[in-house]
Each structure stands twice: as structure tokens, then as C-alpha cells.
Amino acid sequence: MSQNNGIRKYLRLEHYPTIWCAGCGNGQVVGALLRAIDTMKLDPEKVVVVSGIGCSSRASGYLNFNTLHTTHGRPVAYATGVKLANPELDVIVLSGDGDTTAIGGNHFIHAARRNIGIKMFIFNNSIYGMTGGQCSPMTPNACRATTAPHGNLDTPFDICRIAEAAGATYVARGVTYAPVKLEAMMLKALQHDGFAVMDCITQCPTYFGRQNKIGGPVDMIQWQKENTISVEKAQKLPPHAIEDKIVTGIFKTELRTEYTKLYRRLNDQCRKDECSD
Secondary structure (H helix, E strand, O other), X not given: OOOOOHHHHHEOHHHOOOOOOOOOOHHHHHHHHHHHHHHHXXXXXXXXXXXXXXXXXXXXXXXXXXXXXXXXXXXXXXXXXXXXXXXXXXXXXXXXXXXXXXXXXXXXXXXXXXXXXXXXEEEEOOOEOOOOOEOOXXXXXXXXXXXXXXOOOOOXXXXXXXXXXXXXXXXXXXXXXXXXXXXXXHHHHHHOOOOEEEEEEOOOHHHHHHHOOOXXXXXXXXHHHHHEEEHHHHOOOOHHHHOXXXXXXXXXXXXXXXXXXXXXXXXXXXXXXXXXX
């Protein structure tokens, strides 16, 4: 992994400071991603970053690549078009938990099903942070939000299980508490030939932390430390022992032909068939 501080060249510093609240974990996720990109020596001219709407989706405006800040829930649809138009590009989607699993849920599962070569990094802070702290599909049961002042009744999704079931060929989860591990898994996601999904657990002290009395940024990072367990350890424990834990690590790595390769193969065959008629 990259040990230098050369990631400044990937930033649009003229747009700083960011809109993110003090102690927000989004910068930590972006930093880990940029270090992974730097390690891979990706050509910035061939990197396309696509985002939707939300706190995390503002990241595209701060990154010095080809960037698209798109509509709510639709970054995967835009990214699919970009990748199909030019499969040689490195297409990265940055999306929030609400952007991905609520209005964008259908795009998410079908990109996984197709195994298109997009790398999707989901900033999961368990809440809608930009619009006032409402429940998202990732808000844990019984946790408070502005739309659930007495506690959330709904059971949250498990992003990694959804991605696995839908057909994603690389699925992993990391936390901002462990940025080195987060970066390492991001690097493997970028190297993967297929649809790669990373559930990036990040803290929102302004809304989630305050409303659930977890405390400030340091307290939330400490909470992550105390409630995180590796997938290797989790596999050795009974379900009840890990039901309130954040299980981290790589859940799935599968080799399956990437979608744009299948698309081009079919296109070439159709042209040959037309010429032979």
C-alpha cells in the first residue's frame, strides 16, 4: 500500500474546505480510496468517479478525475452507461447507504447481477445525513433518527448479503476505525475484474451519534473498535454471539466473465452473422 502523501494531486483543492461536518468519516473513506488508487498508479485521465446525492456523494466534486455528480439513487445507472461506452475506463461509484439501498436499490442489484466492471464504495453512516438525519434502510433497529424519535422499528439491510445474493463477484466491508485494512480491501476491489462492492462503515457524529447518545467522533470510533469482529472470527462463533457486531473483511471473491466483455463478444458475433447473411 502507498506510504506517501502524494494523494494531493488527486484533489481539487480549490473546492476546499469540504462541506462535511467536523469528525465525519467520509474524508477517511476518501483518503483510503485515494491511497489505493495511488498504489495502483491508475491514470487519472482514465478514472471516472460517479456519485449520486447525499453527504458522501459530494466527494466527486473534490476529486481531480473525470467526475459525474448525478441524481439521487442513479449513480450506478450513469456508471453503467460510461463503462459500456468505454470499457477501458476505471469506473468508480461513490454512494451513500440511503442512495444505494433505498431509491437506488434496483440499480444496485442489477449491476451486481450483470457483474459489470464497476467498483462501488458505499459510505454507510446508517442515516440520511445531508437532509436532516432521517432513517435510512441501514438504520439499526431501535436506533433513533429524526423520523424515528422513539426508535426505528425496521430491520436494516445487510449490504454485503444483498450484494452476494445479487451476484457481485467481490464483496467486502471495512470500517473507518481500521483505515489500513479499509485501504487494503479497496485495493483488491480496484484490482478485481467484475462488479466489486465495499460497505464502508463511517461515523456521523452530527446526527447518528448525537441522536443515539454515542457521543462525538472519538466516541464513535471507539464504538466501532469495540463492536467490530473479523469475518474469520465470526465464522467460528454461534449466530447469537455476533448478532450485534459489525463483521468486517472480504466475504466473496469470484471469477466470472465481466459484463462488457460478454457484451462486446455478442456484438462482434452479431456483426459476423450479419455479414454472412
